[in-house]
Amino acid sequence: MRQRNKPWADDFLKEHRKLIIPNPSEYKGRWKDVFENDRPIHIEVGTGKGQFIVGMAKQYPDVNFIGIEIAKSIVVTAAQKVLAAENDNILLLNEDASDLREYFADNEIDGIYLNFSDPWPKNRHEKRRLTYKKFLEQYQKILNPSGKVIFKTDNRGLFEYSLVSLTDFGMNLEEVNLDLHAIEDTTNIMTEYEERFSAKGQPIYRLKASF
Ligand code: SAM
Secondary structure (H helix, E strand, O other), rough: OOOOOOEEEEEEHHHOOEEEOOOOOHHHHHHHHOOOOOOOOEEEEEOOOOOHHHHHHHHOOEEEEEEEEOHHHHHHHHHHHHHHHOOOOOEEEEOOOHHHHOOOOOEEEEEEEEEEOOOOOHHHHHHOOOOOOOHHHHHHHHEEEEEEEEEEOOOHHHHHHHHHHHHHHEEEEEEEEHHHHHHHOOOOOOOHHHHHHHHOOOOOEEEEEEO
16 A cells, blocks of 8 residues: 655654554453443454445444554554544554454454455465464464454455465355455445455455354
C-alpha cells in the first residue's frame, strides 16, 4: 500500500492513544477490559486504510475489532475513518504483526482476518507469507477453538499456496471461494484492495478455515 510521509502522524498517534493503543503487549490477556465489555474479539492483520474494519464494526456491533497495521502513515488514515464513523468497537495497533502472541493470550481471539496480505511470490520469501506454518501456529494459539481464519486475496498463487499450507497444517477448510463477487454475499465488506482489484475484473478468492 502506498505510503505518504505524514509529518502530523506522530502528534496524531499521541492524541489518540485510546484508539491506537501504544505498548499493546501490556494488555495481553486483558483486551476485554480495554473494551470494557465481554464481546468476542476479532483481529485484522494488515488493516491498511481501515475500510474493512470500519464496515465490519458497523455490521457487527456485538463484536469488538482490533486492526493491526505496521505503517504509521497508513494507520492514521484508518484511525480517521474510525473517528468519522464513531465506532466504539474498534481499536488499532500500529505494530508489526509478525508475532501476534506478543499481544494476545491463548484463546483470547475469536476471529482472524487476513485481507490482501503481501503475496511474497519468491520461494525464498515463503516464510513471510501470513499463511506460512509459523503464522498458523500463532493463530492456533491465540484463536479460540471455535474461531475462524478468514482470508481474502486477488493473488491466485498465494491463495493456492495457502490452501496447501492450511491443509498440511491440519486445518479444516470450511469455505473455498474462487470468485467471491460472483455470488450474492451481502455480508461481504470490501477492503480498499478488493475494490481496486475487482474493478479491474480480477476474481477475488476467499477461504474460511478453523483448527
Ligand atoms: N488489508 C488492506 C486491504 O485489503 O486493502 C491492505 C492490504 S496491503 C497489500 C497490506 C497491508 O499490510 C499494508 O497496509 C501493510 O503496511 C500491512 N502490513 C504488512 N506487513 C505487516 C506486518 N508485519 N504487520 C502489520 N501490518 C503489516
